[in-house]
Amino acid sequence: MNHPPLPLRPLAAVSLALAALAATGCGARVEEDPAQAGAAPETATVNRCGEEVEYTVPQRAVAYEGGSADKMFALGLTDHVHGYVMPPANPPVTESPWADEYARVEFLSDDLLNRELVVDAEADFVVAGWNSGFSDQRGITPEILDGLGIQSFMHTESCFNYPGFPERVTPFEGLYTDLERLGAIFGVEDRAAELVADYRARVEAVQEQAPQGDPVPVFLYDSGTDQAFTAGSQVPPNDIIRFAGGENVFGDLDERWTQVGWEAVVEARPEVVIILDYGDQPAEDKIAFLKELPALSDVPAVAEENFFVLDYNEGISGPRNIDGLEKFAEYLREHTA
Template identity: 80%
Template sequence: MTDRASGAPGSPLRGAALLGALALLATGCGARVEGSADEARTVTVNRCGEEVEYTTPRRAVVYEGGSADKMFALGLTEHVHGYVLPPANPPVSESPWAQEYEEVEFLSDDLLNRELVVDAEADFVLAGWNSGFSDERGITPEILDDLGIQSFMHTESCYNYPGHPERMPPFEALYADLERLGAVFGVEQEAAELVEGYKERVAAVREQAPEGEPVPVFLYDSGTDQPFTAGSQVPPNDIIRFAGGENIFADLDERWTQVGWESVVQARPEVIIILDYGDQPAEDKIEFLKSSPATAELPAVVEEDFFVLDYNEGISGPRNIDGLEKFAEYLRELRAD
């Protein structure tokens, strides 16, 4: 998700045998490991279509819940120095990794910026393009490279990253991030097992998807004059389609984007997903949809078929899988009525 003014999205190796195992595992996710027991570990990993050499980071700064969740899910808490969490993010106490958040430093509730990263003495920054990294705010991977600070971008956000674009479906991008971060930090096996588990959960959902025509679904992020919604390049599109629905804006080759209310009305969504922010409660958005003449007669509004999706279930991160399972259960129950 793009940033808003309101806030809103080497260690030594232990022997040649371990080195060989790491090299073998890294090959599976497009990484190349170099080094020996007496040298710093380096690995070459794809970053948005660009091959980048990393040494194992020790003071990572992560931006937003999705970045932190990826690190925590991989068991990399000790490598995280701190996190930046704008107001749009729900409280960390609600996270499955609440304990891990307590073990690292809260750095800021503002947008990511270069001064913060330098002051934190970070050796690695994890964020998305236009969701953390930004030309306008002067914090890009190239700028950090010049400062000697490593960086990694969410693959989902590479779609519109200038110079080295990379495109893959949102859930595939999540898996790629976990595998690539696993290579950067030397936890390839943990990453492989995590991804395998997520894929199994997704497959189970798809097997249970309701039969018949997909339910037309509109994701309402924000906006009153024009709604902000999800195109085909962000996780909610996969959440909707894997659960058995159809994103009414799946034909938009975009990430998060503005549309017109006329397009929403014409699509006649039967379900509306409300993206729930910490600073823009779902209840307020639902009330607007009920009271606005443009949307009050939509089938989903008339039937009050609203599904609330947590912010961190909608941006790229492990909680996408939780959001999928919850929405899939909602659709199954809706079809059963």
């Protein structure tokens, strides 16, 4: 899947008229200097999955899924967001802490991200993950968008197997990196630094209260009947589990979301099951399935009905990871009390 690194290339600039508009967020502004009329727009060089890319300040961003939009809204960049794409598996945006911000921008589609949608929206910036929005198979990649003059940004958490420019960080570090990089692109570095400092402090507070002793073995159940779809080491639930004082029983898998056999779940003997809640199958139905699966009848978490429900947007890369961590940590402290 990987190919040799491509030569570095700046993204095509958006028009001067767009670049001259004010970019607002927590008091930061990027404006055209009258004395410099006709000069090139201000730019920022930022890593995109290990590749240095030159960005101009976007004015018509399109965000794919809640994690992307939440990062933009948390940075105070609503005025730079044209709209969002939200597949139906995602929980309603009315449940988001940024529900008012979602209401201010355009709902573009409940389909998967695609090139036609982005072009029709006249987007100048697209935020998504690699293989979570961007896809070789569906013909929408950062390289393709570069050729169309549309800037793009990928979640750092998704970069570890990006062809040509892999980048490896732990999932929460990926969240912090994204906020800092988006802050640089939009000229709101101070706001990004404040957010990251706050999130780091909240994580540290959770770690200080984590149960003592051996980590609690935890299994995340996303979906699946013949096999279980679960979280490997490269997605936020792995950090949620370990920071709270648990151990992801499949955290040794160098994967993002992956399949495992039920026999592996039985052998791991988790004491807690996290249910990732999204889509048409309610968490209660997933729990009922696990309780009715004969192979799991002696697994401690199932036998003792130790289930914790994690909201979808608390499990994908985004600011709500911190909320999910705090909630799960409280559950785990009660479980071990």
